[in-house]
Amino acid sequence: MSSVSKNSEQKYILNGVQYNAPIKWEDVTISADYVNDSIQPSLSIDEFEFPLESREAINKWISDGLTNGVGIFEGMPFLLRLFNNQPQTEDFKAFIDFTNGYKDLLQDGKVSVSIMKDRGLDNFFEQIEGTTFGYLFGIGEITFADYVNVDYVVEKKFNLIEILISSVILYLMIKELAEQVEKLADTIATISALLATSALPLPAGSIAYAIASAIIQAVYTAVLLIAIIDLGITLIETLVPPKRTHRAMTMKRLLEKVCTHFGYNLVAPISELDHVVFLPSNPNTDNKNLFGLLTSTNGAGGIPNILDYGYRCSEMFDLAKKLFNGKMAIIGNDVHLRPKNDPFWIQQSTWNLPSVLLQTKEYNTEDMKAERLLTFETDISDEWTIDYYFGTSYEIRTEAKTIIRKRAVLLKGLDEVNFVCALGNRKTELNGIEKLLKALAGVIDGLTGIFGGGTNFVSKISTKIGVLKQTSNWHTVPKLLYLNNGKMPSNHRQLWNAKILYDKYHKEKSFVLDNWHNQKEVYNDVDVPFGLTDYQQLTTNPYFFYKGNVAKITKFVWTVGSDRAKISFWVRKPYTNNLKEFYIYPI
Secondary structure (H helix, E strand, O other): OOOOOOOOOOEEEOOOEOOOOEEHHHHHHHEEEOOOOOOEEEEOOOOOEEEHHHHHHHHHHHHHHHHHOOOOHHEEEEEEEEEEEOOOOEEEEEEEEEEOOOOOEEEOEEEEEEEEOOOOHHHHHHHHHOOOHHHHOOOOHHHHHHHHEEEEEEEOOOOHHHHHHHHHHHHHHHHHHHHHHHHHHHHHHHHHHHHOOOOOOOOOOOOOOHHHHHHHHHHHHHHHHHHHHHHHHHHHHHHOOEEEEEEEHHHHHHHHHHHHOOOEEOOOHHHHHHHHOOOOOEEOEEOOOOOOOOEOOOOEEOOOOOOOOEEEEEHHHHHHHHHHOEEEEOOOOOEEEEEEEHHHHOOOOOOOOOOOOOOOEOOOHHHHHOHHHHHHHHOOOOOHHHHHHOEEEEEEEEOOOOOHHHOOOOOOOEEEEEEEEEOOOHHHOOOOHHHHHHHHHHEEEEEEEEOOOOOHHEEEEEOOOOOEEOOOEEEEEOOEEEEEHHHHOOOOHHHOOOOHHHHHHHHOOOOOOOHHHOOOOEEEEEEEEEEEEHHHHHHHHOOOEEEEEEEEEEEEEEHHHHOOEEEEEEEEEEOOOEEEEEOOOOO
């Protein structure tokens, strides 16, 4: 049974001082609406009207902002204490919200104010809505130590013309070198033959000519060798750009930083949050010299870019809720971010529905969407996000098993969840140009080693396997990357994709799976006895059990003075099995 404080007495305490009850306190109502099936409600509270001493205390809080007080932009502590002769005492802690509905009624000698719940989810989101990661970095709450290094390479898609040109250049260079080495060998052989027959009366000019030819050919061969080395280095650096580094942050770290800033702890037992890195968009291009050769690279900067969805702290929480079908609650000093299907919500439920007569029943047919779609973004500036589409989207189609008249079928609507970020792509093998140039790289490394301080191009080409690849240095859409110990695992796309997210977190929306899980009976505006204990329990967790089935409050309107409320709720209970689903997984 619901624990209601009957015939309760109330105390109103402003900033630690008790005052008389506000005018018409018995008619005050508190409305709680669980928008988008959230766990903690959006609260709408009737305005209180305080006269006399309480009005003076409220207005003094404002005027003190001109001296040493905090003033109008910090809520004044408000405590509603309810007690009776059982004895039972409950405290409702809140703040006066001067930014919402404050009116000083000068002629009537009273002040009208609204309140906001202390540690309420609405208040938390209002605070983070106006906070950015640029600000947290600027005040030093996010530092370089919070960043994760993400190695990447810029790799254009396969280009046959580039490979043909490279092949021709390499062929001509190597052919010319081989011919020169052969000519030099012939000349040296000629000189050796002439010297071997020096007893014969040979013209001295013939020997001198042969030696001069050998010297010229040797010089030409050396010059050609240097040219080959130089051209080879240029070719490798142009066609096989170096490994680069982005800076990013794990999603969990980003969310933790926000919570810490506002005095909370983050509780988010979602395994992917420890691995998924938010890679900001990167507006930076390469630095090149006058000859078009690369001099330095510029990766992403760590925190979300100011143009990214996710730059505002509230957007990062919204993104996490989208990804994991998450719900949030503030319990004590902890911000809980958990999937909607987390058993935690049911286990923490303490409320019971009083024994009341239910007069009207409905069904949640408006939640049934014939088409559901989960999608990551693609990025036209990074063609790999388009070329390798596997895991980028997942489509679920619901249809009737048995149909009498197709035109009368009532299945309709679309539920699309867009994650506003792209997936990353891992470099798994050397491309055609790299394979071609790897052989040349070995030659260049060997030749430069002859002169000391040799190059190591073979290693530079080979060690790029396993890193993020992009078709250009800049990308316009942020990416969500799955990393293990800072590296992209070879099966990263199997661990992190739209289908995985559906199977683990979003399938609870299904009207078919798990014993018709999302089918519900709905009851609206049920009149029940209701007190402060009920309020506190339901604003923390609206789930309960009704006749053995999971149920959840969707709305209540509590009239404080009468200990009554109108509640609306659903009960999870199947009402049709004439449905089937089709799954579409584009690759």
